[in-house]
Amino acid sequence: MKKTGYLIDMDGVIYRENHLIAGAVDFVAALLSTSTPFLFLTNNSAPTPEDLAVRLKHLGIGGLSPRHFYTSAMNTADFLSETHPNCTVFVLGEGGLQTALHQHHIANDAIRPDYVVVGEGSASMERLAKAHECIERGARLLATNPDNWCPVSSEKTRPGAGATAAFLEASSGRRAYYLGKPNGYMFQRARRRLSEPGGRAPDQVVMIGDTMETDIRGAVESGLLGYLVLSGSTQLEHVGDYVYQPTRIMDTVGDLTSEVLGIADPGSPSASDQPHPPSHGGRHGSRHQTDFLAFHKPRPRPAMTK
Ligand SMILES: [Mg+2]
Numbered sequence: 001m002k003k004t005g006y007l008i009d010m011d012g013v014i015y016r017e018n019h020l021i022a023g024a025v026d027f028v029a030a031l032l033s034t035s036t037p038f039l040f041l042t043n044n045s046a047p048t049p050e051d052l053a054v055r056l057k058h059l060g061i062g063g064l065s066p067r068h069f070y071t072s073a074m075n076t077a078d079f080l081s082e083t084h085p086n087c088t089v090f091v092l093g094e095g096g097l098q099t100a101l102h103q104h105h106i107a108n109d110a111i112r113p114d115y116v117v118v119g120e121g122s123a124s125m126e127r128l129a130k131a132h133e134c135i136e137r138g139a140r141l142l143a144t145n146p147d148n149w150c151p152v153s154s155e156k157t158r159p160g161a162g163a164t165a166a167f168l169e170a171s172s173g174r175r176a177y178y179l180g181k182p183n184g185y186m187f188q189r190a191r192r193r194l195s196e197p198g199g200r201a202p203d204q205v206v207m208i209g210d211t212m213e214t215d216i217r218g219a220v221e222s223g224l225l226g227y228l229v230l231s232g233s234t235q236l237e238h239v240g241d242y243v244y245q246p247t248r249i250m251d252t253v254g255d256l257t258s259e260v261l262g263i264a265d266p267g268s269p270s271a272s273d274q275p276h277p278p279s280h281g282g283r284h285g286s287r288h289q290t291d292f293l294a295f296h297k298p299r300p301r302p303a304m305t306k
Helices: 024-033 049-059 072-083 095-103 125-136 161-172 184-194 212-221 236-241 253-261
Strands: 004-008 038-042 069-071 088-092 115-118 140-143 149-153 156-159 204-209 225-229 248-250
Touching: 004 184, 024 253, 038 184, 049 069, 069 072, 069 184, 072 095, 072 115, 072 140, 072 184, 088 095, 088 125, 115 125, 115 161, 125 161, 140 161, 184 204, 184 212, 204 212, 212 225, 248 253
Parallel strands: 004 038, 004 204, 038 069, 088 115, 115 140, 204 225, 225 248
Antiparallel strands: 149 156
């Protein structure tokens, strides 16, 4: 039997704001009880894996440990330690990013760093000016993720790391490199973690997400199966607007529980597996710096707004 591993987005898949999505608890319980390899994958570089485990525990999902989480901050630290050992950084970001860099022994340098690393969080004009100066002195610009904005509630968004990086791109004239989803390096490193420690690597890896531009695009480009859930930022009628398409579409992550438990035939499609006709009436926009046609469409309404 094929062994399947799961990479799972969080916001819009497991919870929305402070509410669990129907079926999420049973789905995670099924993963744990069957020792199915899985990782929660998030572009939010502010929290540490410990923070995320506590957050999910408070929401009602227990049994998780920090090893079940992989953030764009951890991806950034992996990238730097692999491609440029002993480099130095000037960081605009919060605890999750600082901790990940520290764990890889990457030193802070506010004078002549190799990189300016931009993550989530508020950056003062003084810090932005310092980062700008570092780039002018030769530092390369790296962002933990391309998200221009992120949902806070059904009616509110906040600026993301992509917006801060775009500020520095404009001021310095240098382009940033964006890690996190949909960058293939995020998926490649996450996939590698699914087979640690010393276990058999999954025969196939499924990415479950609610955002076409990051979750599904990244899955397609990294050779993974991409399952879209409609419990978050994407509405069914907009799926057809994208060049890349999900492998499956389902209402919530709970639709996969019986499959994980092995009590359903994975070959028999459910209603949500039926092909959906493409639609061209929807509007999207530059939610991420890496979106196609990012500057040719109007800014969308907040993702969580119906
Ligand atoms: Mg999401």
